[in-house]
Amino acid sequence: MTAVTLPRPLAEDDDRSRFDCGRESLDPLPATLLGQLAVDKDYQGQRYAASLLVFALKTALHAADMVGSVGVITHPLDDSVRGFYAKWGFADLPFDPRRSMMIRMVDLQRSFADEAGQE
Ligand SMILES: CC(C)(COP(=O)(O)OP(=O)(O)OC[C@H]1O[C@@H](n2cnc3c(N)ncnc32)[C@H](O)[C@@H]1OP(=O)(O)O)[C@@H](O)C(=O)NCCC(=O)NCCS
Secondary structure (H helix, E strand, O other): OOOOOOOOOOOOOEEEEEOOOOOOOOOOOOOEOOOOOOOOHHHHOOOOOHHHHHHHHHHHHHHHHHHOOOOOEEEOOOOOHHHHHOOOOOOOOOOOOOOOEEHHHHHHHHHHHHHHEEE
16 A cells, blocks of 8 residues: 655745746735625615624634635725724735735634633
């Protein structure tokens, strides 16, 4: 029977010289992109967006266990909506020309764990 070597994540001191993806990676950290979130005008202000966002963040956290992700990124449509994301802990990514906002998985993990502890 052939011995099987289980895959493992790359370590800092692994020799990567024989790997070539064709170009230097600009962003080596995987993140989860939250696409545009919107609620029909007739239904705004009834906490639908809050429910959708919490569902999306819990799903992203769950998926990060399998595919790896440092956090959830969003590209707010305009300044009027930045406060909405800030309410859930999204912070501005400094120096990003797209003015993205991000929340780290580690912070999501902590806040959902706190929430479960309060129930
Ligand atoms: C932004 C949007 C999704 C919010 O939807 P909503 O259903 O009205 O939001 P909710 O009722 O779930 O609000 C949840 C909380 O967020 C707050 N909030 C909602 N919109 C906000 C905004 N633009 N800025 C700051 N806070 C906001 C609410 O006051 C509420 O606060 P509370 O928890 O203290 O009561 C909705 O206005 C929308 O679809 N806008 C157009 C599309 C858009 O800009 N999407 C974002 C793309 S990045």
